[in-house]
Amino acid sequence: MTDDLNATGALALPSTKRSVPIALIRAREKVMGPIREMLSDCGITEQQWRILRVLEEFGPQDASSLAERACLLLPSQTRIVQTLLEKGLVTRQADETDRRKQTVAITEAGQAIIHDKLDQAQAIATRIEEVIGKDRLAELLDILEDFQKL
């Protein structure tokens, strides 16, 4: 008798209060608050920041790898990269070997933004670790990784 039943005794879905998708959105919303605030004054969005971060960490790479790492769908990324190009924060050029591929790279201006925000970003990460706890945070990331098995 562990099934969830509603008032009429019919099988019922878990309460939205304990819904996994909603819980994930809610948590994300809270996490992103300070990050958006940090980024607002340099005029780049959360997704643009992710792209710059990934390019800085893994170096120049093709669009598919970038999208996978930055967790973006390719159509979204295409547009985001276009605006980053206009801002002069990344470059893009066709791969010499396989001209279907587009290699994206961060520019010095792009790196400058990351470095400017380094302290603030670090402070946000530290704050999360303080509130959630280092161990529980590690555990969270482990559990979240398991969702890839779905």
Added chain:
Amino acid sequence: MTDDLNATGALALPSTKRSVPIALIRAREKVMGPIREMLSDCGITEQQWRILRVLEEFGPQDASSLAERACLLLPSQTRIVQTLLEKGLVTRQADETDRRKQTVAITEAGQAIIHDKLDQAQAIATRIEEVIGKDRLAELLDILEDFQKL
């Protein structure tokens, strides 16, 4: 010496592989896959489904309560409710006491959709529980709740 350092010895951000925001998106993406598939054949979106679920669970309510529970921003919700109105899945009327408030309620057609999908939705929830584990899932929800303290 627990600080993250990069190759040059400078203070560095955590790898995007262990980034909390990205991990949350990635997990959510996986969870939503089957749910979107379930909803695609009845032509309603994930957000529309959330609104119907909350209305079914908590009954008629004003826009602010609904947005809080369905985890939507009011401007987004306004538009989603409009399309739900057009589909005849919800009703909306001004509160008698306070005419600034709009009371939203689910219709029988809206309830029918939920009931039609009940088994599938239950199966998805069960699958998640199997893959993640009941205890770890409960723990995940507890940790995610703590993010509200941020």
Added chain:
DNA sequence: GCACAATATTTGCTATGTTAAATATATTGA
């Protein structure tokens, strides 16, 4: 009872999410 601040919701605008279709280049096999 009225100007004024506060609350609830909606609108407008730009950016992204999501799916399907289009485009361009590579690869394969007859």
Added chain:
DNA sequence: TCAATATATTTAACATAGCAAATATTGTGC
């Protein structure tokens, strides 16, 4: 080699996210 297929990316179209401003209604103090 060439047509058929597969792969990489972009476009197109519609829905939602997020922020700021506008609207409508209510509450408050004078």
